[in-house]
Amino acid sequence: MHAPIVARTALRTTLRRGATFEAASKRSFSSSQLVRSGDHGHHPEGPYHNLPFKVHGxxxxxxxxxxxxxxxxxxxxxxxxxxAM
Known part of the structure; x- marks a missing residue:
């Protein structure tokens, strides 16, 4: 029952903004060469490595x-x- 109302509202807002759903979904995300290269900024994994304090040692x-x-x-x-007693 509410699906046509939601669809009409979504269509109205996309037409008002001048962008269609297809154009909005074709976003190209990229990252810099520094981020893509190796283990830059990679933290150790495993138990107790995700805590902000030292547990062992x-x-x-x-x-x-x-x-x-x-x-x-x-x-x-x-x-x-x-x-008090």
């Missing part, structure tokens, strides 16, 4: 700051309640 094991980051806000209300 740290001086402090990752689990310590991770645990502190999540446990302090979780335990704070319980500590405040214990002090």
């Amino acid at each position: 740290r001086k402090i094991p990752f689990v310590i700051p991770f645990s502190i980051f999540f446990l302090v806000p979780f335990l704070t209300p319980f500590g405040m309640a214990a002090l």
Whole structure:
């Protein structure tokens, strides 16, 4: 039921702009020679390489700051309640 309305609206907008669907779909995309050549800017792939922090080979094991980051806000209300009693 709505297909003819949508088709008419699309036809009206393309005719108003002076471009047809075929002309709009024939866009040629290109890239520079630097981008096409080899591994320029290619990042390592695999587990843990997509993270913005270092997981392996740290001086402090990752689990310590991770645990502190999540446990302090979780335990704070319980500590405040214990002090209030």
